[in-house]
Amino acid sequence: MISGRIARPLGAWRASKVAAVKAAAAFVFLALTSACHAGLEEGRVKSQVCAACHGADGNSVLPEIPSLAGQPRQFLVTALYMFREGRRQNPMMAPFAAKLSNADLNDLAQYFSSQKLTVPTPKLDAELVIKARAVTEKNNCVACHTATLVGQQHIPRLAGQHKAYLLEQLKGFKAGTRGDFDGTMTSAAQGLAADELEMVAEYLATLVVP
Ligand code: HEC
Ligand code: HEC
DSSP states (O other): OHHHHHHHHHHHHHHHHHHHHHHHHHHHHHHHHTTOOOOHHHHHHHGGGGHHHHOTTSOOOSTTSOOOTTOOHHHHHHHHHHHHTTSSOOTTTHHHHHTOOHHHHHHHHHHHHTSOOOOOOOOOOHHHHHHHHHHHHHTTHHHHHOTTSOOBTTBOOOTTOOHHHHHHHHHHHHHTOSOOSSSHHHHHHHTOOHHHHHHHHHHHHTOOOO
């Protein structure tokens, strides 16, 4: 009985939080995309300037720089919009985002979202997997980022991303220094201790999704 009473409000929290976040993000996404058609070939051409850091097909080989391949299209549009408007800051990335038009955002997002993320065969530590998975379930990571952690709509894919990058972002959300579209990720990071951030980043980086 007690667990039933706890489960209902938690389920309601998830549904309402996720719905509110999706509605706000969908609004911005529609505003940015409605006037343009997204072009895969245009995106490929425009992506050449990004390759030095993010890899030719969006598979980054630099641990501090995120891979873009296989990210949800809406997330990529939102992230580029955040950089362009100065709501997310990074000295390396900012000058490249500053010059992008709404059509560029769409074309680039179309291109990178359609590339395949290549994750090296991971070495999984069974104990770490069990502990880290429990943390992602307890803290609702899976409710937003999906059960397989591949992301959806404006919510990024975490599975197979570089560990060093993920850890930096999680620390940034916890400290309130990483720009956040609507603040939901900043609040999600507050419940995690330093060793949990480390463990989760390691786990996420090794997740291979077929
Ligand atoms: C000089 C290196 C550099 C270049 C060139 C560059 N980026 Fe980035 N980009 C970065 C870094 C570093 C980050 C991570 C920033 C942070 O830590 O918040 C980033 C982050 C991003 C993100 C956010 C990804 C995520 O998972 O949150 C997107 C999207 C992105 N870049 C797209 C692009 C596109 C599109 C281009 C080309 C128009 C480009 N970048 C060019 C360095 C670069
Ligand atoms: C209420 C929904 C929600 C929950 C719960 C949530 N996230 Fe997020 N997360 C987001 C959104 C939205 C973003 C994109 C934020 C932005 O860039 O504006 C994000 C971004 C991230 C990023 C940055 C990835 C990148 O490519 O830049 C990481 C890492 C992350 N989340 C990990 C987690 C972990 C670990 C948990 C559980 C402890 C979690 N998230 C829980 C919605 C959520």
